[in-house]
Amino acid sequence: MSDIRKWFMKQHDKNNNATKTDPPPEKNVSQDSSSRRKTSKYFANDGKKVKDEMEAEKTPVKRKTQKSSEQVHDDVKPPLAKKLHKGDDDDDDEEDFVMPSASKKSVEVTPAKKLKSGSGRGVVKKVVDMQENDGDDDDDEVAATPAKGAGRGRGGRGSTAAPAAGRGRGGGGRGGFMNFGERKDPPHKGEKEVPDGAPDCLAGLTFVMTGTLDSLEREEAEVLIKRHGGRVTGSVSKKTNYLLVDEDIGGRKSEKAKELGTTFLNEDGLFDIIRKSKPTKTIPPADTKTKTVEKAAASQPKGSPLKLEAKEAKKVDPKGMASGASYAKPKGEALGRGGSLTWTEKYKPKVPNDIIGNQSLVKQLHDWLMQWNEIFLNAGPKGKGKKQNDSATKKAVLLSGTPGIGKSTSAKLISQMLGFQAIEVNASDSRGKADSKIIKGIGGSTANSVKELVSNESLNVNMDRSKHPKSVLIMDEVDGMSAGDRGGVVDLIASIKISKIPIICICNDRYSQKLKSLVNYCLLLSYRKPTKQQMAKRLMQVANAEGLQVNEIALEELAERVNGDMRMAINQLHYMSLSSSVIKYDDMRQRLLSSSKDEDISPFTAVDKLFGYNGGKLRMDERIDLSMSDMDLVPLLIQRTFEENLTSDWGWLNGRDFLENYLNYRPSSAGKDDSGVKRMNLIARAAESIGSGDIFNVQIRRYRQWQLSPAGSLCSCIIPAALLHGQRETLEQGERNFNRFGGWLGKNSTMGKNFRLLEDVHVHLLASREIISNRQTVRVDYLSLILKQLIDPLRVLPKDEAVQKVVEFMDAYSISQEDFDTIVELSKFQGHRNPLDGIQPAVKAALTKAYKQGSNLRVVRAADMITVPGIKKAPKKRIAAMLEPVDEALAEENGDILAENEEESSDTEDTDGIDNVERKPQLDLQSSSSKGIQVQLDLKNNGSSSAKKTPAAKSRKASESVEKKGGRGSGTASKRKR
Numbered sequence: 001m002s003d004i005r006k007w008f009m010k011q012h013d014k015n016n017n018a019t020k021t022d023p024p025p026e027k028n029v030s031q032d033s034s035s036r037r038k039t040s041k042y043f044a045n046d047g048k049k050v051k052d053e054m055e056a057e058k059t060p061v062k063r064k065t066q067k068s069s070e071q072v073h074d075d076v077k078p079p080l081a082k083k084l085h086k087g088d089d090d091d092d093d094e095e096d097f098v099m100p101s102a103s104k105k106s107v108e109v110t111p112a113k114k115l116k117s118g119s120g121r122g123v124v125k126k127v128v129d130m131q132e133n134d135g136d137d138d139d140d141e142v143a144a145t146p147a148k149g150a151g152r153g154r155g156g157r158g159s160t161a162a163p164a165a166g167r168g169r170g171g172g173g174r175g176g177f178m179n180f181g182e183r184k185d186p187p188h189k190g191e192k193e194v195p196d197g198a199p200d201c202l203a204g205l206t207f208v209m210t211g212t213l214d215s216l217e218r219e220e221a222e223v224l225i226k227r228h229g230g231r232v233t234g235s236v237s238k239k240t241n242y243l244l245v246d247e248d249i250g251g252r253k254s255e256k257a258k259e260l261g262t263t264f265l266n267e268d269g270l271f272d273i274i275r276k277s278k279p280t281k282t283i284p285p286a287d288t289k290t291k292t293v294e295k296a297a298a299s300q301p302k303g304s305p306l307k308l309e310a311k312e313a314k315k316v317d318p319k320g321m322a323s324g325a326s327y328a329k330p331k332g333e334a335l336g337r338g339g340s341l342t343w344t345e346k347y348k349p350k351v352p353n354d355i356i357g358n359q360s361l362v363k364q365l366h367d368w369l370m371q372w373n374e375i376f377l378n379a380g381p382k383g384k385g386k387k388q389n390d391s392a393t394k395k396a397v398l399l400s401g402t403p404g405i406g407k408s409t410s411a412k413l414i415s416q417m418l419g420f421q422a423i424e425v426n427a428s429d430s431r432g433k434a435d436s437k438i439i440k441g442i443g444g445s446t447a448n449s450v451k452e453l454v455s456n457e458s459l460n461v462n463m464d465r466s467k468h469p470k471s472v473l474i475m476d477e478v479d480g481m482s483a484g485d486r487g488g489v490v491d492l493i494a495s496i497k498i499s500k501i502p503i504i505c506i507c508n509d510r511y512s513q514k515l516k517s518l519v520n521y522c523l524l525l526s527y528r529k530p531t532k533q534q535m536a537k538r539l540m541q542v543a544n545a546e547g548l549q550v551n552e553i554a555l556e557e558l559a560e561r562v563n564g565d566m567r568m569a570i571n572q573l574h575y576m577s578l579s580s581s582v583i584k585y586d587d588m589r590q591r592l593l594s595s596s597k598d599e600d601i602s603p604f605t606a607v608d609k610l611f612g613y614n615g616g617k618l619r620m621d622e623r624i625d626l627s628m629s630d631m632d633l634v635p636l637l638i639q640r641t642f643e644e645n646l647t648s649d650w651g652w653l654n655g656r657d658f659l660e661n662y663l664n665y666r667p668s669s670a671g672k673d674d675s676g677v678k679r680m681n682l683i684a685r686a687a688e689s690i691g692s693g694d695i696f697n698v699q700i701r702r703y704r705q706w707q708l709s710p711a712g713s714l715c716s717c718i719i720p721a722a723l724l725h726g727q728r729e730t731l732e733q734g735e736r737n738f739n740r741f742g743g744w745l746g747k748n749s750t751m752g753k754n755f756r757l758l759e760d761v762h763v764h765l766l767a768s769r770e771i772i773s774n775r776q777t778v779r780v781d782y783l784s785l786i787l788k789q790l791i792d793p794l795r796v797l798p799k800d801e802a803v804q805k806v807v808e809f810m811d812a813y814s815i816s817q818e819d820f821d822t823i824v825e826l827s828k829f830q831g832h833r834n835p836l837d838g839i840q841p842a843v844k845a846a847l848t849k850a851y852k853q854g855s856n857l858r859v860v861r862a863a864d865m866i867t868v869p870g871i872k873k874a875p876k877k878r879i880a881a882m883l884e885p886v887d888e889a890l891a892e893e894n895g896d897i898l899a900e901n902e903e904e905s906s907d908t909e910d911t912d913g914i915d916n917v918e919r920k921p922q923l924d925l926q927s928s929s930s931k932g933i934q935v936q937l938d939l940k941n942n943g944s945s946s947a948k949k950t951p952a953a954k955s956r957k958a959s960e961s962v963e964k965k966g967g968r969g970s971g972t973a974s975k976r977k978r
């Protein structure tokens with residue numbers, strides 16, 4: 001069982017288990033604080049007790065581990081585990097992080113670490129079991145939150161900044177979300193003075209937090225640690241120095257920490273470390289890097305080149321890549337912060353190895369380009385410039401990835417390295433399709449040169465290549481090509497086919513619809529964002545080279561905030577360097593917070609923030625900003641009406657699944673309500689609010705009541721988020737745990753398309769004079785009958801007879817082939833069989849053939865043949881309005897129908913009942929002529945694509961057939977000719 005019922009059952013089970021196995025929760029504050037002390041058995045502070053208790057319940061290995069932890073804590077040194085366990089690190093955040101070597105200096109080696117087998121795997125079962133008590137979740141803590149301390153006092157300092165996006169959600173990590181409850185407030189929140197220590201006193205130390213701290217919120221503690229150079233990660237690994245916890249409530253982190261021998265540290269312990277660092281101004285020995293930076297900065301006159309640069313750069317890049325050189329000696333005199341070059345230019349990679357991340361892709365690009373001439377141009381002595389059409393090898397390459405991660409840079413560098421002359425074209429400048437495709441080149445004017453480039457044999461084949469550089473075309477931003485249609489891409493593909501030079505295409509979104517066809521012609525290389533550690537290292541090189549004093553944690557923060565965009569990171573650093581040569585963590589945070597306001601925020605991020613765990617802490621203006629960041633999409637993302645067939649047991653939904661993003665949030669305000677009643681209440685209130693939002697939305701859109709926008713946002717986004725914010729979880733097995741795009745947009749566009757198609761059918765039916773009714777009636781009353789007439793003969797009668805009957809019927813009702821398809825399409829319903837099921841393909845083919853054969857003689861779409869002078873193409877709705885029955889009263893108002901705009905006419909049609917159905921048809925052509933509008937017949941054929949006639953022949957045929965039809969057809973036509 002995998003539905004919401006299962007979820008509720010789980011909650012129930014959990015509740016039961018909790019009551020069975022967990023110690024009874026303390027009920028008041030005093031008990032709570034005493035229990036804190038009692039349960040804090042792993043704290044180095046209570047070393048002895050810890051040891052004894054540990055011995056009673058843990059294996060010898062663990063005992064030793066614990067012992068070493070205790071030893072370490074007193075000296076405020078990282079435990080040995082850090083250097084002994086090199087592999088098998090499961091801490092995501094630290095993928096590439098290399099522990100500063102100095103951190104090992106002061107740590108005594110204890111055998112316990114060596115004995116540890118690193119068998120995190122071995123405790124999987126335990127971990128799962130412990131989910132109930134995940135240290136992060138605090139579910140087992142006292143439900144009643146103690147009264148908050150009076151004011152924040154000085155302790156509140158760290159909380160001045162707005163909470164970071166997605167931070168502090170608890171870091172429950174994998175598998176923990178199901179048990180994620182509300183973390184209660186620190187019992188003595190804001191009551192303690194937050195110490196201020198030496199700037200890098202925690203440098204080189206990695207902390208993990210669990211449970212509720214005594215006076216600090218997690219975010220505040222995180223800021224405090226980072227401000228002092230420490231690193232905070234989400235899960236315990238061998239690199240973790242301290243598990244920061246005030247009350248050991250068990251849980252996964254705590255278990256892991258015990259297993260690894262990580263030192264437990266409480267808030268006071270942390271404060272002590274920080275305080276101690278202040279008077280003596282000693283810097284903990286862990287951080288050589290930071291020391292180096294400081295030294296460098298101290299000995300460095302502001303704005304002059306650093307002697308240390310080269311060393312630093314080399315040190316950071318142990319592979320000895322040429323990067324060292326390129327960063328140590330930026331070209332030109334413009335070293336220092338006064339240079340005229342932007343830092344992105346100045347420190348752009350000079351050799352491929354300088355590019356951080358994606359090295360394997362860079363290599364692939366290199367290999368592809370290196371072999372290009374060999375494969376596609378015959379470079380041998382008999383070379384005649386013939387290209388080999390090897391379908392397995394792509395003639396072009398498509399580099400894709402988010403902005404600022406080095407796509408263009410790698411394309412240029414590789415080209416340069418292999419002796420290609422790079423010709424760069426920004427493809428998004430080439431809008432629209434070329435006049436005559438490749439003859440004119442991509443996008444017309446710009447692309448004439450492209451056309452020349454890619455096809456110019458003289459440059460590439462006939463001439464002596466040794467004297468002429470090989471060329472490569474770099475088409476940047478191909479996903480920005482041809483705003484309206486895919487013409488530009490079609491041209492590009494044509495260019496690729498004939499190209500005699502390699503083409504490197506670059507885009508941000510490889511899955512863009514526009515590039516759907518292009519990807520088939522390209523070798524696809526998808527660039528990934530570099531990790532924050534990689535970025536921080538490179539940024540450190542830049543900072544060193546510029547004599548900028550900044551610590552690695554601040555740079556990691558920068559890297560994290562720019563979301564992998566190296567260009568933005570370097571630019572931010574440059575910008576900050578203009579005002580100060582020393583950048584502290586707080587400065588960085590402040591800068592990033594203020595600059596993030598200017599950034600475009602995606603609707604997904606907005607919903608994440610609004611509904612995230614910290615959503616409740618957002619200020620109202622922040623919530624308004626987020627919800628208004630995209631007034632159209634944010635509400636749609638919250639209320640994602642998603643419909644799909646799942647083979648699940650959502651029985652009451654009849655095999656369909658209606659899911660909405662907001663339902664997936666486990667509201668933190670529901671607290672520890674395992675019955676789910678609170679949650680259901682909150683969901684109900686949120687749904688009600690979303691409903692009200694919808695009413696506002698209609699007013700805003702339909703009646704243009706824009707002044708209601710704030711109220712609309714409040715109802716559709718802010719209130720639901722305020723009610724339901726919390727941890728996102730999945731309700732269905734196999735569902736992925738992130739917000740997905742609303743199905744509404746797709747459905748709405750399908751609806752629009754169906755309306756248009758129905759309109760075509762409607763107009764044709766009206767033109768046949770067999771049916772006189774509005775569009776709605778056609779849809780509701782006629783379509784199923786018409787379908788029956790179209791389909792049934794094909795199913796039951798012999799082929800020829802069936803085909804003849806259906807064609808006759810189609811002719812009688814002016815139903816074209818496209819209308820046939822539309823009628824079938826509009827009659828498809830989920831859970832019902834396809835109307836065409838059971839019809840032999842041969843019969844279908846015979847029908848198509850027979851219909852096409854008779855198409856030249858047929859007058860269908862009488863309405864299509866009308867053109868109104870002055871209007872390029874008579875809008876079908878107007879024509880429909882002309883053909884439709886007209887109210888007597890309305891008919892008197894000359895020309896009113898023609899004057900109606902399309903929207904109004906469609907609204908009218910939509911809301912008209914069936915009253916009009918039986919009314920006598922009246923063409924309001926008189927009114928048109930009285931207004932001086934001439935209605936003429938444009939004698940075009942019925943639009944059958946197979947009938948390739950000259951316009952003259954078409955006219956003749958059409959007029960003949962008009963006459964032949966007599967009765968209905970000619971009557972209509974002749975009336976119109978007036």
Ligand SMILES: Nc1ncnc2c1ncn2[C@@H]1O[C@H](COP(=O)(O)OP(=O)(O)OP(=O)(O)O)[C@@H](O)[C@H]1O
Pocket residue numbers: 343344345347348349354355356357401402403404405406407408409410476507508530538566567568570
């Ligand atoms: N991977 C990287 N390694 C080192 N520097 C980088 C990297 N990515 C970007 N940069 C820096 O950012 C600048 C811009 O990079 P580049 O133009 O290659 O990004 P891009 O991915 O092509 O972005 P866009 O999609 O916006 O064109 C470079 O000049 C360089 O200074």
